[in-house]
Amino acid sequence: MRFMIHNTSMQPIYEQLMDQIKTGIVEGTLQENDALPSVRALAKELRISALTVKKAYDALEAEGFIVTVHGKGSYIAGTDRGLVQEARRREVEELLESAIQKGKACGMTEEELREMWELMLE
Amino acid sequence: MNGLIRKDIYLLKEMRFVLLLMAAIEIFLVFQNKAVDFAMGYMTVLGAMFVINTISYDEPGFGFLMTLPVSRKQYVAAKYLLGICSGVLFELMSIGIVTAAGLILPDMRQGWFRLLSQAGMYCGLVILLQSLMIPLLLKFGAEKGRNIILLGVVAIFLTSVELVRFLMPAEEGLPRISEWIAVHSGMTAGIGICFVCLFLAGSIWLSSRIMARKEF
Amino acid sequence: MLLEVRNVRKQYRRFDLDCSLQVQEGRIVGLIGKNGAGKSTTFKAILNLVIPDSGEIRIFGTDSRELDSELRQRIGVVLADSTFSNIMTVKQIADVMGRLYAKFDAEDFFRKCDRFQIPLRQKTKEFSTGMLARLKLLIAMSYQADLLILDEPAAGLDVLAREEIMDLLREYMMEEHRSILISSHISSDLEKLCDEIYMIDQGRIILHEETDRILSDYGILKLDEAQFSGIEKQYLLRKQKEAYGVRCLTDARQFYLENYPGVLMEKGSIDDVISMMIQGERL
16 A cells, blocks of 8 residues: 655644545555554655654554554554444534534525535535 | 774775885985994884874874774774884884895894894884874874974984083093993893883873863 | 763853753654754764763763773764774775674675765775765664764755665664664754754754654744734744734644634744744743
């Protein structure tokens, strides 16, 4: 699996990494028990700090997406793809929710919001 | 320490042409002018200069050298060891040249005793010279140190010449000293050796102290 | 802790150093600052080349003045201005190294020299700046040292050559117990290499932060006067007057992005952070 980092993006690098690994799991390019590159190897490849990679791996582990065996490396955990999808769906929901709130806060009606939504989907 | 000495040998290798030139000059002096005493002395002083030169080669990289797994004391020790070894080596070379000259030119044949005692004396002189120079070079650096040494050597030479001249009439002075030395040769040698050893020990102590406090 | 510098002070006529820093096992730590900020003096104090007036330096848990040959063999050093005499050839240097370091790996060393097209039988005084810089680094990396102490290892090189040096270091770090302390006055080199960064100015450490935090949490806010007066100032580290209003440094970028969606926010590059830390006013 290839990773790509946008150095100029506002999104923190470790989040970019996490997103890409999650995407890999959802799309099936990363399967259960697939080994991830070691922290240093990935840091070297992407020319980023090893701590950044570690932070991403630690967070992924906390969320149950990967397992780290001490002294051996990190592997994709046996997560249900549906669960991952569910988690991402929730993220989208949250984002939409905050958009709606912001819209309401500046006085937009539900109708206006829906219109905007339709327009953007096109 | 092994590594340090190896490094110095490589640095000395750089001076091998100078070495050949010096040997050529010595051979020329011995054969042409039959100036055996002068040739041996000359070789000695130049021999000592060699070691001093390795210090000036070290100088630009002193900081890095001090991060190697050798202590500052070991660095000092290596320099003295190299100095003494090269002094002895040069003396042996001189003996070789003079002996060879004696084989070819019968009138230049030297007695072994005289040759060896002379070589011994010059060895002592090299060690004294180095003991004087190494601390000065370490303290003031090659550039400044060399000038100080040059001035010092000239000053010592002049004062000793003047002293001898003051104590004794010119024509008799030197022969009288050598006569005295010839009579009391054992004692002179003993005193000489003691003096050289003490001077060397003092110099090593001083150099180690200078190195210990040196910043790079 | 592989290296610990605690309140090391050194007074010179026009400059004084007062510095503390730490290097943990497995980390690459950068020391960044302008020329003359105190980087080299710090490194020289660590290496016992200058004698501090006070403070303590411990390497591998041992007082740096009492490191024996064995411990010294676990440290690899590049100094900005000194290395083996330039009348020696690489072959001769390798021979000397072999006698100094028990773990010196001649075969690997020569292989790497070959890779970087460093001639073995030429005196190093004939080398270009780039070749010499690579050689110095290869020497420091030739005996499996656990701690590399590198003062400006890429000084004077162009971007490509610098990148190559940084890649060599990343490669060296593949052994996970190793650590590096590296200095540079070029922030972009360190930004992509180091796990942690210390910024030094006028002999003082002005900031110590994980690189990841700087890149993901630090930011520069550009505010007009009205915005500035209304904004929460708790997470602002420095401010600086500008023609348009006020420029502020924060270490909580996300907070301002979420709560003040209208404000202009830039990612803080390490250079920005340094210049704000030095020139900006405290709030």
